[in-house]
Amino acid sequence: MRRGSSRTVWSVMLAVLIGLIGLMGSLDAMAQTRSNGVPLGGARGVVRSAKGFPIEGMMIQLISQKNAIRTTVFTNELGQYEFPKLETGVYTLRTPRPQEFQRYVKEQVQINGAAKLDDIALDRITEEEFLPPTPDVLSQLTDAEWLYNLPGTAMEKKIFNNACGGSCHSYQMPFRSKFDERSWRLILHKMRYYGGRLLLRQEDMAEQTPQDKEYDEILVKWLSRVRGPDATYPPMKMFPRPQGPATRVVITEYEIPSVGVHVHDVAGDPDGNIWYTINRSPVIGRLDPKTGAVKEWKTPGTDGRHPGGHWIQSTKDGMIWYSETWSQSLIRFDPKTEQFHKMRTGVQGNMALSPDGSIWRTAQGKIHEYNRETGQPLRSYELKKFRNTYGNFISWDGNFFGGGVGGAAPVGADGLVWMDIRTGEVREIDSPSGPQDYSRGSFDPAGNIWVGGKHGVLAKYDPKTNVYSEYIPPTPYATMYNAEADKNGEIWAGLVRAGKMGRFNPKTHQWIEYWMAEPFSHNWDSWVDNTTNPVTAWYGDQYGYIVRVQPLE
Amino acid sequence: MRFAIEGKFMVAALVLGLGMLLWAGNQAMAQTSSQSGQSGSSASSPNTPADPYQRSGDVFYMRRMGESGWQRGREIWYMKCWICHNDFTREANDPNKSTVAPTLKELYKRPMLMSGQPVNDDTVKSKIREGGPGMPGYKYGLTDKDLTDLVEYLREHCCWDEQSPPPNPRFRNP
Numbered sequence: 001m002r003r004g005s006s007r008t009v010w011s012v013m014l015a016v017l018i019g020l021i022g023l024m025g026s027l028d029a030m031a032q033t034r035s036n037g038v039p040l041g042g043a044r045g046v047v048r049s050a051k052g053f054p055i056e057g058m059m060i061q062l063i064s065q066k067n068a069i070r071t072t073v074f075t076n077e078l079g080q081y082e083f084p085k086l087e088t089g090v091y092t093l094r095t096p097r098p099q100e101f102q103r104y105v106k107e108q109v110q111i112n113g114a115a116k117l118d119d120i121a122l123d124r125i126t127e128e129e130f131l132p133p134t135p136d137v138l139s140q141l142t143d144a145e146w147l148y149n150l151p152g153t154a155m156e157k158k159i160f161n162n163a164c165g166g167s168c169h170s171y172q173m174p175f176r177s178k179f180d181e182r183s184w185r186l187i188l189h190k191m192r193y194y195g196g197r198l199l200l201r202q203e204d205m206a207e208q209t210p211q212d213k214e215y216d217e218i219l220v221k222w223l224s225r226v227r228g229p230d231a232t233y234p235p236m237k238m239f240p241r242p243q244g245p246a247t248r249v250v251i252t253e254y255e256i257p258s259v260g261v262h263v264h265d266v267a268g269d270p271d272g273n274i275w276y277t278i279n280r281s282p283v284i285g286r287l288d289p290k291t292g293a294v295k296e297w298k299t300p301g302t303d304g305r306h307p308g309g310h311w312i313q314s315t316k317d318g319m320i321w322y323s324e325t326w327s328q329s330l331i332r333f334d335p336k337t338e339q340f341h342k343m344r345t346g347v348q349g350n351m352a353l354s355p356d357g358s359i360w361r362t363a364q365g366k367i368h369e370y371n372r373e374t375g376q377p378l379r380s381y382e383l384k385k386f387r388n389t390y391g392n393f394i395s396w397d398g399n400f401f402g403g404g405v406g407g408a409a410p411v412g413a414d415g416l417v418w419m420d421i422r423t424g425e426v427r428e429i430d431s432p433s434g435p436q437d438y439s440r441g442s443f444d445p446a447g448n449i450w451v452g453g454k455h456g457v458l459a460k461y462d463p464k465t466n467v468y469s470e471y472i473p474p475t476p477y478a479t480m481y482n483a484e485a486d487k488n489g490e491i492w493a494g495l496v497r498a499g500k501m502g503r504f505n506p507k508t509h510q511w512i513e514y515w516m517a518e519p520f521s522h523n524w525d526s527w528v529d530n531t532t533n534p535v536t537a538w539y540g541d542q543y544g545y546i547v548r549v550q551p552l553e
Numbered sequence: 554m555r556f557a558i559e560g561k562f563m564v565a566a567l568v569l570g571l572g573m574l575l576w577a578g579n580q581a582m583a584q585t586s587s588q589s590g591q592s593g594s595s596a597s598s599p600n601t602p603a604d605p606y607q608r609s610g611d612v613f614y615m616r617r618m619g620e621s622g623w624q625r626g627r628e629i630w631y632m633k634c635w636i637c638h639n640d641f642t643r644e645a646n647d648p649n650k651s652t653v654a655p656t657l658k659e660l661y662k663r664p665m666l667m668s669g670q671p672v673n674d675d676t677v678k679s680k681i682r683e684g685g686p687g688m689p690g691y692k693y694g695l696t697d698k699d700l701t702d703l704v705e706y707l708r709e710h711c712c713w714d715e716q717s718p719p720p721n722p723r724f725r726n727p
Contacts, residue, residue, distance in 0.1 A: 094606055103604045139602075179693060180693070186684075186687065200646075256724060258720060259722070260628065260718050260719060
């Protein structure tokens with residue numbers, strides 16, 4: 001009996017052990033539904049293929065019927081997703097970029113806390129690896145995927161990307177069109193040789209180099225071939241969905257009051273609002289991210305000049321500074337009194353706001369500090385090589401000025417400008433790899449300069465070692481316009497042609513590419529909120545909405 | 554007999570343990586591959602957006618400002634025509650140059666096109682299809698539906714007002 005009792009005890013213990021092992025495995029799997037360890041507390045569910053396989057990296061989105069805010073999360077390797085806790089209400093549940101799978105849209109989904117949503121099973125649109133070029137497939141392509149799929153040599157595609165990668169429009173525009181060679185030649189001439197994003201004034205054609213002419217001819221012939229009157233689309237191959245760290249993020253999109261408007265810059269104020277400029281309309285706006293509420297103001301215009309802003313920033317006390325770019329003006333706006341103070345600077349584009357409140361930028365061969373009442377230069381420092389910088393920014397301690405020199409500068413190679421404001425020492429550094437069309441950037445906390453290049457290179461300049469380094473993101477044909485360093489020294493850069501936001505860790509040389517909920521990332525300026533942990537990145541898309549990127553780690 | 558009882562107990566215990574294992578496994582599997590019903594739609598069509606919420610689809614179909622008619626024509630105008638036929642470009646260049654595009658405000662109130670043809674939907678569509686010395690021809694890129702929406706905009710609503718862009722139908726200020 002004792003032996004029997006012992007066997008019984010052992011049997012029960014064995015059974016419980018087996019059960020516990022299984023239960024632990026199950027709980028482990030369930031824990032991963034909480035965004036791999038980060039409990040978010042919102043609605044959750046599972047996405048799998050119609051054959052029952054979990055789909056990793058699938059975007060799942062809820063659109064609030066109350067305020068139209070779109071919240072997007074990604075499935076993990078078990079096909080599980082979880083939203084942050086959202087306001088109780090009615091939402092639309094959808095798969096924004098299902099790629100090789102059929103779309104899923106479900107209306108009138110009641111969300112209340114951590115609701116378990118119905119499993120989603122998605123059919124493939126084809127069993128083939130390559131997707132039929134239907135409008136639905138084509139409309140999901142990022143610009144990088146368009147270039148990847150269309151026929152052509154590396155040279156043809158890179159010349160196109162260099163010439164057209166500045167984010168004025170998506171590549172849907174040219175690649176959905178078809179023209180004969182005569183028409184393509186006219187279009188390219190307009191796009192290439194009329195100044196600024198508005199293409200208003202014809203530039204001096206005498207500055208066209210023999211290489212410009214050669215490249216123009218290559219572009220005309222290539223576009224006439226791949227998008228000529230008889231052109232057809234090949235079967236399409238999309239890039240693989242995100243995995244691992246790239247899925248651990250929440251993407252939120254906010255609507256703004258007008259359509260057909262082009263958001264340029266975004267920046268936060270001390271109260272947690274996000275301010276934005278519109279590049280082609282006389283409007284600045286303020287978004288409350290907590291509610292999606294937006295207030296806009298019509299900005300003072302200038303007769304005969306196209307309306308539209310570019311740069312915007314808030315001071316520590318909430319005063320808003322921005323540039324009316326086409327009228328070459330600097331404006332100070334007091335949200336409390338709603339008063340505008342407009343100053344004509346004579347320069348387009350962005351300025352730099354120092355922590356001490358001073359305003360800086362380059363113009364006509366000099367680095368200027370501007371008078372905050374008149375908009376005229378207070379003091380200036382000579383540039384010997386470069387005529388201008390596209391981007392302008394100040395270090396975290398206010399002691400250094402930096403700028404990226406891109407194709408807009410009509411001399412020499414592209415590069416960077418660095419200046420010690422305390423001593424007036426100026427350095428003008430050539431790009432090691434030639435023209436990269438560098439534009440906007442920032443200093444990191446250690447004092448290094450980071451600048452995004454429209455030809456696809458992220459540049460770093462270390463003033464202590466005088467070393468200029470260049471980094472290229474993993475997605476082919478990704479270009480950059482801006483690079484924003486956060487408090488941890490990581491770099492955030494909109495990967496303009498890739499439909500992604502890049503996060504680069506200089507210590508490990510690793511990139512995380514966060515997919516946007518649309519195949520667009522026409523990001524002219526990222527703003528990083530360093531008050532959150534992890535940091536939060538923001539940008540305004542030139543197709544007219546504002547995006548928040550919240551990494552979960 | 555004792556062995557038989559103990560054996561039955563062991564079997565029962567093992568069944569219990571395996572049952573717990575299976576239950577636990579099912580909890581995990583329910584998250585990954587259960588075949589519960591799906592009431593969302595999963596269809597697509599070659600001619601209309603498969604998902605009305607897709608921004609890139611709206612851009613692709615040029616329907617951000619309207620699904621059809623002059624409102625959609627306004628978007629086609631803004632995306633295809635504005636870049637040359639705007640007042641600011643004309644002011645920034647010599648308006649007498651053949652490469653400077655004319656304004657198309659009140660086009661349908663004019664006695665004739667620059668070609669001498671009368672102004673009506675057919676002649677305007679033909680001009681857009683064929684282009685001119687400084688104008689691309691859109692006959693390969695714009696459909697008849699696109700042109701119908703565009704001329705409707707040209708006829709009664711042209712042209713784009715930089716000061717006052719159209720309202721975003723998706724925006725809801727809470």
